[in-house]
Amino acid sequence: MRAKKIMYDHIIIASADPTTLLGNIKKAIDKGDIQTWAYDLQGDFTHVLAPWQDKAWLQPSAEGPGLVFRIFLAEKKVPHPAELKSFLLKDFSSVLSLQFEYLAKGHHIRIG
Secondary structure: OOOEEEEEEEEEEEOOOHHHHHHHHHHHHHHOOOOOEEEOOOOOEEEOOOOOOOOEEEEEEEEOOEEEEEEEEEOOOOOOHHHHHHHHHHHHHHHHHHHOHHHHOOOOEEEO
């Protein structure tokens, strides 16, 4: 089991059906439409490119009217946690906006 340390930032995606949205994100990864992210057996998402691979995870959960991704960093592998957190938030949000056009329209993605 990997060691994780919670960071108190997260990504919130407004959705009437967060469970379906999560399934669609995983399908896009499985089909190769999203190539820079993967998910593990626990359902957590991680960036697949060096230098970010296996240094942080986004843990999804359906909460209220949206899908929330909490950021967890590997305790001993992250020399610059603020830089990594910023990169992950921007990259994941950008990838989802490109893949799912309706997320790019309006304020569907928030960083909290």
